[in-house]
Amino acid sequence: MSDPAPATGTGPSEFAPWKDPDAQPLIQFRNVTKRFGDFTAIDDLTVDIYAREFFALLGPSGCGKTTLMRMLGGFETPTEGTILLDGQDIGPVPPNRRAVNMMFQSYALFPHLTVRENIAFGLKRDKLPKDRIDARVEEMLRLVQLQKFASRKPHQISGGQRQRVALARSLAKAPKLLLLDEPLGALDKKLRTETQFELMEIQEKTGTTFVIVTHDQEEAMTVASRIAVMDHGRMVQVDTPDRIYETPNTTYVADFIGDVNLIEGNAAAHHEDGKVEIHWREGEPPIVGTPMGEVPDGTRCTFAIRPEKVAISKDHPEGSSNIVHGKVLDIAYLGNMSTYHVELPTGVIIKAQLANNRRIARRNITWEDEVWLSWTETAGVVLTG
C-alpha cells in the first residue's frame, strides 16, 4: 500500500466552518436511526455538514454509507430522529421536491436518451424555457468536456464518460447538495486520480456542497474537507483528513486509514507533559506516546504508530526512549519507498518505512540484518478505544 500523504487544510485561507460556533450547518442529522426489520443500518447518528463542504463517508462495505445517502436523497425515511436541510425537516419532503441531487453508484443513466437528453432531463421537469435549458446543458457538457459526445447514447460511450454524464446530470439543476455514491468505483486507478481532481475543481467552481461515499481511503484523503469514518451504522470519527490520519481516536480508525503498527499494553507513569508510558512486554523498556484522551494508570491501551514515523538504522540511534532492537524479516519494495518488517526478540513485528531516495544497490539494510528501530515521543498515539 502506498501511503497517502496527509492533506493539509484546504488552501491558504482556511475553510473550517465546523470550528465556528455561529456557522449554520446545511445538513443536520439529529439522532437518526434507520432500521430494516430488526437490523440497524444507521445507529443514533448526529452530525452537522456545512455548506461548500466536501464531506466524505468512509467505511467498509455494509456499514450504512448508501443508506445515509438515500435518506438525504429521500429514498429512505429515518426510523427515528430528524434530518434538517437548511434548518428544515426534510422527512416529509419527497425526492422530487428536495434541492438535493444524487449521483448513483450505478450512474443510473437513462439508456433510451442521449447524453444531452440525460443532462436535460431534470431541467425539463422544472418547465424552464427551452433556450435556458439548452444553455445550461451546453454549460454542463463543457464542464465535463463531453460536447463531442452529446448525441451519443449511454451504451456508446466509455465508463469514464458515463460517469461524467452522471455527474453533469446531477449538477445541472444546481442543487444545494450533491450526493455522490462511490462515483469513481468503476474507474481504473489513473482515471480515478484525474477524476478526483476534476471533482474538486468542479466543487470549487460551483460551490455546491458534496457528500461523497467511498471505500477508498486515499480518495477520501484527496478530495475531502472532512472525513467521517463509519462502522456498523455509527460515525466513529469525523475530522479533517490530516487529523484522521495523525490523531485517530480509536484503533478502528487508525487501522482503517493507512498502514499502522498497533502495540497493546498497560498505561503507567504519566509524564508531566501528558505523555504516558506503556508497558507492553516483560523485559522491554516501556514505549512513550501521546494519549488521545484520558488514560488512567493501568488501563489497557493500544499504541499506534505509522510505519513512516519509525526510523530504521544499523547503528544505535541517539536518545533514550522508544528504541528497540530486532531483525529484518521481510522487505516490501513499493517503488518510491520500502517497508521493512522487523521482528523483535519477543516475536512482535514492527513495520518501518523508508523513502527510497537512493538506488537499490546503495541501500545498506537487507534481510536478516540486525537493526535498531526508533521513534520520537510525539510520533505515535495512545488509544483506548
Place this chain on the structure above:
Amino acid sequence: MNPRRTFLILIPYLWLLALFLVPFGIVFKISLSDTALAIPPYLPTLDLSTGWAGFREFLSELDFENYVWLTEDDLYWKAYLSSLQIAVFSTVLTLLVGFPIAYGMANAPDQWRPTLMMLVILPFWTSFLIRVYAWMGILSTEGFLNQFLLWTGIIAEPLTILNTNTAVYIGIVYTYLPFMILPIYATLEKLDASLLEAAEDLGCSRTSAFWLVTIPLSRPGVIAGCFLVFIPALGEFVIPSLLGGSGTLMIGKVLWEEFFSNRDWPVASAVAVVLLLLLIVPIILFQKHQEKQQEAEQ
C-alpha cells in the same frame, strides 16, 4: 469451414426446408392449379414417368387464375381487411390487459413471482379447444356470465355475446394474453429500479417517472408482445369459428370453408399464400426489431 460446423449449420436449414419450404412449395403449386373432380381435387398432377415433355406440359398448365379470382370476388379482400381489423383491435386490447398484469408481476415481491408466472402459463396445460368451448359455456345466452349478471340485477335481459365479434375479441385476448404478458414482464423485470429513483431525484413525480422511464424502456417487450399476438391472430380460425357469428369475417374461416366446404383447394391455397405474404411483412419487421434489440443489449 470444417465439416462439423457445416453440418451444424445445415440442421436448421434442413429443418426449414422440410417443415416450411417443401409444404409451402406444395401449397403454392396447388394454388396455381385448377379444381377438378378427382383425388386430389386439382389438376394437373406431376407424373414423373412421362419425363421431360410431361414436365413441360405440367408447367404450361399452371397459371395465376386463382389469384385473379381473389381480386374479383370482394369476399376475399373484405375478409383480409376484416381479419386485419380484428387482429389489430384484439392486439391493442391484449396490450391494455396484459401490460398492467406484467407490471404488477414485475413489481410483486420476489417470492411471489414464480407463482404468478405459473398462473400465467397454467392455462397452456389444458387443450386450447376445451378452453374455447368453456368460453362458449360462459358467454352463451344461458351461460354463466348472463346468469350471474341477471342474478345480480345489473341486466334484465340476457346479453348476446356469443357468436358476435365481442366473443371473438374475448377469445383472442384470453388465448394470446400470455404471449403479451411474458415479453413485457421480461423487460420490466430487467428494468433497473435506480433509473426510477434517478428520475424522481431529478424532479419527476411517480407518475411522470412511469411515463418517461418505464414506458419507453418497456417498448421492446411491448413490440415483441404485439407481434406475438398480432401474427397468429390474423390467421386465427378456431376462435372465430367457435365464438364468432355469421357476421364475423376472418380469412382463416374463409380458408377453411374453401378447403372443406367448397373443396376448392386451388383457391384455398391461393388464399393461404396471400395470407402468408401478408404475414411476412410483420414477421420481417419483428425479426428486424429483435436483431436491433440484441445489438443494443450488447
